[in-house]
Amino acid sequence: MISDRKLISEIKAPTGSVMIASGAMIPIEGVGKLKLFEKDTTAFYMPRFTSNLLSVKKATIDLDCQVVFRPDEVEFQDLKTGRVIGRGDSKNQLYHLQMAKNSKLLDSVCLSSAVDRCDSMTWHARLGHPHARAIELIMPNMSFNHLECE
Numbered sequence: 001m002i003s004d005r006k007l008i009s010e011i012k013a014p015t016g017s018v019m020i021a022s023g024a025m026i027p028i029e030g031v032g033k034l035k036l037f038e039k040d041t042t043a044f045y046m047p048r049f050t051s052n053l054l055s056v057k058k059a060t061i062d063l064d065c066q067v068v069f070r071p072d073e074v075e076f077q078d079l080k081t082g083r084v085i086g087r088g089d090s091k092n093q094l095y096h097l098q099m100a101k102n103s104k105l106l107d108s109v110c111l112s113s114a115v116d117r118c119d120s121m122t123w124h125a126r127l128g129h130p131h132a133r134a135i136e137l138i139m140p141n142m143s144f145n146h147l148e149c150e
Helices: 056-062 120-126 132-138
Strands: 008-012 016-019 025-028 030-036 039-045 053-055 065-069 073-078 084-091 094-098 109-111
Antiparallel strands (some): 016 025, 065 073, 073 084
């Protein structure tokens, strides 16, 4: 979920909203392309959101990497080579990504996920109950055809 317009390109039409912890609904104003560690991925564009948040599960798929969490840091490692492609530091219970000085993602934040495998309903809930099509745009490898929400 990206709030900074400079970080995201090729934005497609708005696709719903996300419920945050307070219960407020934040609109998704589009889905676009995001460059992360020199690779392309997709993300929700949400200018009213207060931070740039990263789905760790989605990053591991899109970047073909594993993520190693330690109490004070996080590393993204390429699955084929084992090379570290990205790092972050722990601050205020979140992992803040360290990006190249010329990167637009200097202030990005990474959230950890304790669950390796989950179903489409879990992702639907984690992302704040957006429209199924919105999730399909950023997670094309998962099926959301029979998504039923209360």
